[in-house]
Amino acid sequence: MNEGNIVCTVCPTSCLIDAKWDEKELISIDRAQCKLAWGYISDEIFDPKRVVTTTVPTETGKNPLVSVKTAEPVPKHLVLDIMDTLAVVQAKGLVNAGDVIVADVLGTGVNIIATSNSD
Amino acid sequence: MRTEQVDVAVVGGGPAGLAAALSAKESGAEHVLLIERGERMGGILNQCIHDGFGTKLMGEAFTGPEYAQIFINRLTNTGVNVKLDTMVMDISSDRELVICSSDGLIRVKAGAIVLCTGCRERTRGAIRIPGTRPAGVFTAGVVQEYMNIRNLSVGRKVVILGSGDIGLIMARRLTLEGVEVECVAEILPYPSGLARNIVQCLEDFEIPLYLSTTVVDIHGIDRVEGITLAKIGPRGGIVRGTKRFVKCDTLLLSVGLIPENELAKKAGIKLSPVTAGPIVDDHFQTSIPGIFCGGNALQVHDLVDYASMESEKAGRSAAFFAGAGKLPSPSIKVLPGQGIRYVIPHEVSGNEPVDFSMRVKSPEADRYIVFKQGEKVIRRMRQIELAPAAMIRMRVRSDRFQRSLDSLTVEVAD
Ligand SMILES: Cc1cc2nc3c(=O)[nH]c(=O)nc-3n(C[C@H](O)[C@H](O)[C@H](O)COP(=O)(O)OP(=O)(O)OC[C@H]3O[C@@H](n4cnc5c(N)ncnc54)[C@H](O)[C@@H]3O)c2cc1C
Ligand code: SF4
Numbered sequence: 319m320n321e322g323n324i325v326c327t328v329c330p331t332s333c334l335i336d337a338k339w340d341e342k343e344l345i346s347i348d349r350a351q352c353k354l355a356w357g358y359i360s361d362e363i364f365d366p367k368r369v370v371t372t373t374v375p376t377e378t379g380k381n382p383l384v385s386v387k388t389a390e391p392v393p394k395h396l397v398l399d400i401m402d403t404l405a406v407v408q409a410k411g412l413v414n415a416g417d418v419i420v421a422d423v424l425g426t427g428v429n430i431i432a433t434s435n436s437d
Numbered sequence: 438m439r440t441e442q443v444d445v446a447v448v449g450g451g452p453a454g455l456a457a458a459l460s461a462k463e464s465g466a467e468h469v470l471l472i473e474r475g476e477r478m479g480g481i482l483n484q485c486i487h488d489g490f491g492t493k494l495m496g497e498a499f500t501g502p503e504y505a506q507i508f509i510n511r512l513t514n515t516g517v518n519v520k521l522d523t524m525v526m527d528i529s530s531d532r533e534l535v536i537c538s539s540d541g542l543i544r545v546k547a548g549a550i551v552l553c554t555g556c557r558e559r560t561r562g563a564i565r566i567p568g569t570r571p572a573g574v575f576t577a578g579v580v581q582e583y584m585n586i587r588n589l590s591v592g593r594k595v596v597i598l599g600s601g602d603i604g605l606i607m608a609r610r611l612t613l614e615g616v617e618v619e620c621v622a623e624i625l626p627y628p629s630g631l632a633r634n635i636v637q638c639l640e641d642f643e644i645p646l647y648l649s650t651t652v653v654d655i656h657g658i659d660r661v662e663g664i665t666l667a668k669i670g671p672r673g674g675i676v677r678g679t680k681r682f683v684k685c686d687t688l689l690l691s692v693g694l695i696p697e698n699e700l701a702k703k704a705g706i707k708l709s710p711v712t713a714g715p716i717v718d719d720h721f722q723t724s725i726p727g728i729f730c731g732g733n734a735l736q737v738h739d740l741v742d743y744a745s746m747e748s749e750k751a752g753r754s755a756a757f758f759a760g761a762g763k764l765p766s767p768s769i770k771v772l773p774g775q776g777i778r779y780v781i782p783h784e785v786s787g788n789e790p791v792d793f794s795m796r797v798k799s800p801e802a803d804r805y806i807v808f809k810q811g812e813k814v815i816r817r818m819r820q821i822e823l824a825p826a827a828m829i830r831m832r833v834r835s836d837r838f839q840r841s842l843d844s845l846t847v848e849v850a851d
Contacts, residue, residue: 325632329492330740332632334822349821368637371487371500372613373585382588385486385502394641401613415506433486434502 319345324362326355339363367391370400371433374419376409379436384413390428399424412436438535438544443468443518444759446534446547447752448525448700451480453732454553455508456745457752458517461551464756469517470545472536474524478512479505480555481733482741484582487606489633493742504741528552528704530725548759549727551751552701552715556694556733558603566598568655571662577603577691584610592687596664597621598652602630602739602826604691609638618644619685624651624669627800629693631739631826652688653680661686694737704728711779712736718767719785721751726763729755736781736794739828743794750792769838769845774809776801776849778825785845787838793831797823797849806831807850810839823849 321338336348337359344360361367369391373383392400400423409419413436420430444466447458450473458471477483482490485501492498499507512519523538534545558576573592575583581603583589595611597604600623608618621639626649628635639646647666653675654665668679696714698706707716707724714735715723722729731748738744758764767784773795780795795806801823808816808831815837820829838845 325636327633327636329498330489330631330633330827332636332822332827334632368641369488369498370613372610373486373588375588381586383586385500385585387486387488387500397613397641415503433500434483434506 324359326350326358328354328358335359337363361391366394368394368397370397372401372404374404374407374409376413376436377411379409379413381434381436384409384419384436385433386419386430387433388423388426388428389431392423392426392428396424396426400430404430409436438542440544440546441470442546443470444548445469445551445752445755446545446549447471447551447553447755448528448534449473449480449553449555449732449734450475450478450519450521451553451555451732451744452482452505452508452741453555453734453744453748454478454480454551455505455512457551457553457729457731457748457755459508459512459515460749460752461549461756461759462515462517464753466548466756466759470547471512471517471519472523472525472534473519473521476522478509478519478521481578484578484585485606486585487610490741493740494745501741508745525700528700528728530704530728532727547727549729549755551748551755552698552723552728552730552734553732553748553751554697554700554734556696556737559690559693559695561690566652566655568664569657571655571657571660573657573661573687574655575687575689577601577607577689580607580689581610584614590614590616592661592685593617594619594685595687595689596652596666596683596685597689597691599623599691599693600625600628600630600635600646601691601693602634603694604689605630605634605638607689607691608644609642612642612644618642619683620645620647620666622647622650622652622666624649627824629826632824655688656682661688664688694733696734696737698734701728701730701734706730709779709783712781716783717781719782719789719791720754720757720764721747721782722754722758722764727755727758729758736779736828739826743828743830746792747794768840769810769843772844772846774846774848776804777847780847785838787840788835790835791833793833793847795829795831795847796825796827797829798825800824801849804849804851807848808833808837809846809848810842810844813839815839815845
């Protein structure tokens with residue numbers, strides 16, 4: 319069995335969790351202030367995920383950039399690949415927050431969506 | 438000068454101002470005016486494109502622009518009058534504002550005012566780094582605006598001084614954009630940003646964080662060519678033999694935020710030497726009746742949610758004052774005791790429940806935050822982890838206050 323301290327980063331409270339796990343699954347957690355920790359810590363051990371936020375240039379908007387994010391957390395090892403994919407993307411036409419900028423990025427099943435407006 | 442009359446004037450259209458204007462309107466103030474000097478509402482959130490805003494208030498992690506948009510949408514059609522590109526030049530103790538826009542100067546007579554002017558960044562001057570004055574030294578928030586709003590890049594090889602949250606967030610942002618972040622240096626023996634940002638922004642990208650370390654020299658004539666780092670001993674001096682040169686073309690400063698209170702000073706509002714924000718009571722009323730304050734202008738927040746929550750209360754109080762002409766006066770002074778740097782509000786009436794916010798002086802593990810009046814403990818909460826970076830919020834019910842006593846002390850205890 320393995321054990322260690324992992325910071326839960328779901329919210330800024332940043333609880334320092336005592337976790338125990340084996341090869342297959344999370345066995346126990348201690349010192350979490352809420353239920354959200356279990357899923358996060360389990361992912362963090364077996365398949366760490368992150369939300370990627372960045373910007374892409376606009377075509378016509380008043381603002382030179384719109385901000386974008388992955389609509390869901392994506393596997394951490396893909397973060398830099400997603401940045402490379404987005405490096406050549408330009409948002410077409412007028413953009414509103416929530417618009418899909420890239421569908422199913424790198425086959426993750428997750429969309430890149432705008433988080434601000436181009437105008 | 439043209440003169441306008443309003444019930445509540447809110448200065449600043451960031452998250453604090455938005456929340457204050459909304460709640461003033463919802464609490465019955467008829468003419469609410471929101472004044473923002475920028476071209477859009479949302480304040481600093483427009484440049485905070487990362488996620489993690491709104492977890493306390495909405496149970497979900499939004500990006501800064503998304504969080505702002507939720508409040509901007511709520512404000513639409515409420516009848517709150519919004520003036521953008523308009524700067525408040527002056528306010529007086531009898532609640533008159535002078536505002537300036539392309540329409541010229543206008544005098545606004547307000548029943549109540551809420552100051553939500555946010556904060557500004559400490560600069561190189563404020564921390565006195567020796568060395569040359571080359572280009573390439575920026576505050577972290579300025580670089581955040583350059584990159585996230587204006588599409589400008591600042592350099593190829595960066596050192597960040599100070600482990601404040603904006604510096605950490607920018608370490609990640611720069612790395613993602615292909616800029617090399619050499620290291621983050623922090624003069625204190627512990628990080629000043631949240632643990633969450635240490636993990637997500639530094640550890641994820643293997644960016645080193647050097648504690649008890651600072652920049653003692655900046656090199657370069659036209660452009661930064663490097664900096665000298667050194668270890669700082671427990672008494673604040675440079676540890677001999679620890680100086681080393683780090684090559685870089687850019688130095689980012691993330692060395693703290695200071696509440697923006699030029700207007701408050703002009704009106705003669707009493708400021709706290711510790712927070713640099715106004716002294717307020719539990720209605721967020723300042724030392725001048727009818728002038729209120731919330732958000733980063735009152736105290737630097739790490740969570741926007743709490744900036745919104747306190748300003749909501751400030752807006753409600755302002756609406757009440759504009760109607761009734763006064764509020765119950767506070768009779769209990771709130772004093773920071775052992776281990777506590779500051780507590781807000783600074784005084785309370787004890788007639789209503791109060792949400793206190795506070796910061797500790799240094800990191801501690803497994804202690805209690807204790808509220809005491811005389812020898813009596815009126816509220817106590819166990820804290821597994823205490824860090825100066827994390828603001829603590831605690832509610833005290835109205836029936837807990839001993840109104841016969843004129844003070845209350847908050848301390849860290851076993
Ligand atoms: C540079 C910077 C970066 C930040 N980045 C992060 C981050 O990455 N993550 C995070 O969680 N928190 C961040 N914060 C903290 C965050 O700002 C607060 O949680 C929150 O935005 C505070 O809201 P506010 O409304 O009090 O201030 P602000 O958002 O600063 O809004 C104040 C508004 O008042 C306006 N104003 C000021 N003076 C006048 C005047 N005289 N007349 C008219 N209008 C005026 C300003 O233009 C501004 O729009 C950052 C703060 C700063 C200063
Ligand atoms: S355990 Fe809950 S409260 Fe603690 S950091 Fe995780 S989400 Fe936040």
